[in-house]
Amino acid sequence: xxxxxxxxxxxxxxxxxxxxxxxxxxxxxxxxxxxxxxxxxxxxxxxxxxxxxxxxxxxxxxxxxxxxxxxxxxxxxxxxxxxxxxxxxxxxxxxxxxxxxxxxxxxxxxxxxxxxxxxxxxxxxxxxxxxxxxx
Numbered sequence: 360x361x362x363x364x365x366x367x368x369x370x371x372x373x374x375x376x377x378x379x380x381x382x383x384x385x386x387x388x389x390x391x392x393x394x395x396x397x398x399x400x401x402x403x404x405x406x407x408x409x410x411x412x413x414x415x416x417x418x419x420x421x422x423x424x425x426x427x428x429x430x431x432x433x434x435x436x437x438x439x440x441x442x443x444x445x446x447x448x449x450x451x452x453x454x455x456x457x458x459x460x461x462x463x464x465x466x467x468x469x470x471x472x473x474x475x476x477x478x479x480x481x482x483x484x485x486x487x488x489x490x491x492x493x494x
Contacts, residue, residue: 360463362400368481369398375475379404379450402452402466410443411453412493419459430459437465441492 364372369382382398415436416429437453444451451467467490476482 360466362466364398364400365396366398371475371479371481375472377449377472379448400450402450404445404448404451405464406439406443406451406453406467408454408456410440412438412440414438427456428458428462429456431457436488436491437467438491438493439467441494444492 363385364382372380372382379402381401381403383401385394385397385399386392387394413429415432415434417432419428419430420426421428449469449472452464453467455462455464457463457465468487473482473487476485
């Protein structure tokens, strides 16, 4: 759920004008200095839960606070309402609502990002799954 990159990848993102991502400094624990050549990607656009169609998930509701957590089944595939997505934005994140332990978001990259990174042979260690768009 946390993605890091080096200066080379950051430069590719900037050259391609990918929208919806910022690069945060990664601090060296105990030395309190920035790690060289390491950046954390932070997605700035959060899709609300109502933008998602959540089928094939088990829903757990916290008895104390009532917060819902969604545990995807093995055949789960993310469905998002197209009206919530801006074609000019390349990256989105869901709210942190998925998982059986500590909740995490699902990170979303546009098809444009996928094609550019694939053509540059930079997706070897990344996992991409299609998002089904609905009306």
